[in-house]
Amino acid sequence: MNGAPTPRRPRWFEFQRAIPARASLALGVSVWIIFFLLWESAVVFEWVNSLFMPPPEKVLLGLWSLLVKDAFLVDIGISIYRIALSFALACLVAVPLGIFMGSFPRVEAFFNPLVSAWRYLPAPSFIPLLLMWFGTGDGQKIALLFIGVIWFLITIIMDHVKSVRRELIETSMTLGGNRWQILRTVVIPASMPNIMVAMRQMLAVSWTYLVIAEIVAATTGIGAVMMRAKRFLHVEKIMAGILVIGLLGLLFDFLFRRLHRLLFPYLESERR
Amino acid sequence: MSAAPRETKLSVHGLSKDFRLGSGETIQAVADISFDVRDNELCALLGPSGCGKSTVLRMVAGLEEPGAGSLMLDGKAIAGPGRERGMVFQSYTSFDWLTVQENVEYGMRLNGVPRAERRDRARHFIDLVSLGAFRHAFPIELSGGMKQRVAIARTLANEPAILLMDEPFGALDAETRWTMQELLIDILESTDTTVLMVTHDIEEAIFLADRIVFMTRHPGRIRKILTTDFKGGRRVADKEAVVGLPEYGALERHIMHMMREESPSREHHAAEG
Ligand SMILES: Nc1ncnc2c1ncn2[C@@H]1O[C@H](COP(=O)(O)OP(=O)(O)O)[C@@H](O)[C@H]1O
Numbered sequence: 001m002n003g004a005p006t007p008r009r010p011r012w013f014e015f016q017r018a019i020p021a022r023a024s025l026a027l028g029v030s031v032w033i034i035f036f037l038l039w040e041s042a043v044v045f046e047w048v049n050s051l052f053m054p055p056p057e058k059v060l061l062g063l064w065s066l067l068v069k070d071a072f073l074v075d076i077g078i079s080i081y082r083i084a085l086s087f088a089l090a091c092l093v094a095v096p097l098g099i100f101m102g103s104f105p106r107v108e109a110f111f112n113p114l115v116s117a118w119r120y121l122p123a124p125s126f127i128p129l130l131l132m133w134f135g136t137g138d139g140q141k142i143a144l145l146f147i148g149v150i151w152f153l154i155t156i157i158m159d160h161v162k163s164v165r166r167e168l169i170e171t172s173m174t175l176g177g178n179r180w181q182i183l184r185t186v187v188i189p190a191s192m193p194n195i196m197v198a199m200r201q202m203l204a205v206s207w208t209y210l211v212i213a214e215i216v217a218a219t220t221g222i223g224a225v226m227m228r229a230k231r232f233l234h235v236e237k238i239m240a241g242i243l244v245i246g247l248l249g250l251l252f253d254f255l256f257r258r259l260h261r262l263l264f265p266y267l268e269s270e271r272r
Numbered sequence: 273m274s275a276a277p278r279e280t281k282l283s284v285h286g287l288s289k290d291f292r293l294g295s296g297e298t299i300q301a302v303a304d305i306s307f308d309v310r311d312n313e314l315c316a317l318l319g320p321s322g323c324g325k326s327t328v329l330r331m332v333a334g335l336e337e338p339g340a341g342s343l344m345l346d347g348k349a350i351a352g353p354g355r356e357r358g359m360v361f362q363s364y365t366s367f368d369w370l371t372v373q374e375n376v377e378y379g380m381r382l383n384g385v386p387r388a389e390r391r392d393r394a395r396h397f398i399d400l401v402s403l404g405a406f407r408h409a410f411p412i413e414l415s416g417g418m419k420q421r422v423a424i425a426r427t428l429a430n431e432p433a434i435l436l437m438d439e440p441f442g443a444l445d446a447e448t449r450w451t452m453q454e455l456l457i458d459i460l461e462s463t464d465t466t467v468l469m470v471t472h473d474i475e476e477a478i479f480l481a482d483r484i485v486f487m488t489r490h491p492g493r494i495r496k497i498l499t500t501d502f503k504g505g506r507r508v509a510d511k512e513a514v515v516g517l518p519e520y521g522a523l524e525r526h527i528m529h530m531m532r533e534e535s536p537s538r539e540h541h542a543a544e545g
């Protein structure tokens with residue numbers, strides 16, 4: 001016998017052991033193939049009533065007909081506009097406020113009791129009130145999306161700013177930095193990558209509230225189109241709506257990730 | 273170096289500091305600390321962990337309010353942090369979003385040094401710490417020793433009256449540490465900088481310092497101030513040569529003896545006995 005070690009039989013499941021990229025891709029694709037096969041079978045073998053559960057290809061046709069006949073792109077555009085406007089407004093308030101609250105305990109002590117209380121109020125509970133104040137137009141939806149994300153956004157940003165290492169701030173102090181300079185040249189750049197991550201996560205939450213707002217009372221937007229499809233039992237169009245929301249969510253997530261990499265190139269350590 | 277008496281740069285007199293703990297009780301971190309650091313001197317604060325070295329250094333930096341006592345730099349009372357007392361920390365403090373060049377320019381940018389001068393001075397100090405090849409690298413690409421070199425260059429380029437260092441090489445592996453110690457001596461020789469440095473490493477203190485302030489704990493007090501005259505008033509950048517001198521061994525043993533008297537295990541035995 002030679003002294004070569006016998007290689008251990010590779011096993012499928014190993015704790016926290018990285019797998020090859022190709023295996024990862026193959027597994028990721030298979031789960032979707034299985035999903036669609038099950039869905040298709042459910043319809044073909046009549047496990048479900050195809051009136052309420054059309055097969056995947058019918059959903060795609062429904063999406064096509066929505067886009068071509070029902071000017072669905074306009075509704076998609078309206079939904080994106082509502083998300084973008086409300087989210088921009090929320091960030092405009094939350095980013096500076098979160099930065100100041102995280103930097104200065106006195107500012108935190110003033111605002112935090114208010115912010116934490118609002119965080120526990122479910123935004124949809126304001127819908128009746130908002131309908132009375134703003135009617136069924138864009139104002140109501142934007143207000144709902146705004147109060148749906150702003151409190152969490154403020155809190156998360158504050159926490160990220162608080163976790164900026166004290167030595168970084170003190171280094172700047174001993175180099176002659178005043179408070180404004182330290183805020184601008186240390187606190188903000190040090191917390192910005194995390195703030196961007198927080199924004200990406202809260203944007204996903206924003207989509208949830210958008211659909212709620214458009215389903216409750218709206219004539220335009222993706223949610224409204226889905227509610228109209230329900231009235232005519234166009235289940236494939238409802239599902240097409242869900243599909244589009246999912247795809248848009250993925251797209252925005254992707255764009256934010258790209259932006260993150262673009263803005264913070266210095267974070268990529270595995271370059272070598 | 274000349275034998276002429278050097279002027280006092282930093283004067284610490286009767287310095288004390290209490291901390292209030294979360295439990296409500298106060299502990300006396302340091303008590304009645306008095307020592308001077310002379311112009312162009314490297315003074316080391318040495319002592320067991322928890323004896324208050326960092327607290328003293330932070331008060332000199334203006335990052336901590338003294339409870340009592342006076343602190344004077346160049347004859348002026350110290351109030352709050354300022355650029356004339358630049359500090360290098362044990363943990364890495366490179367600004368990750370700035371390149372090496374921008375990191376070293378940082379302090380000068382805060383203080384309104386014109387762009388061209390800033391760039392040239394940063395280049396000079398980056399070369400001095402042998403990081404010329406990494407001028408445009410981001411800190412995440414650097415090793416720990418290189419990050420500390422950036423921190424030293426950044427502080428020196430800002431032209432402080434005194435350089436404060438809190439265990440700057442404490443997080444480095446042994447080989448990098450002595451390379452950095454030798455590099456520090458070279459740098460100080462070419463820049464005429466006064467240094468107050470904290471360390472718990474006896475070898476480091478003897479090799480680097482002209483004078484050693486040895487502290488004991490509970491509360492932190494000065495036990496003894498020692499000089500390293502045996503180096504002949506010169507700084508030798510060759511650690512092997514210094515460690516080989518018989519006087520080095522004698523001084524190290526002397527400090528080790530004092531350190532041992534301080535060790536917590538003895539306190540325990542004393543308390544139990
Ligand atoms: N911010 C603080 N709050 C409470 N206690 C502190 C604080 N900083 C230091 N201490 C206490 O003061 C003593 C001296 O600490 P330090 O100066 O960090 O010692 P060294 O640097 O010599 O290890 C220790 O007992 C430490 O627990």
Ligand SMILES: [Mg+2]
Nearest residue numbers: 325326327438
């Ligand atoms: Mg310390």
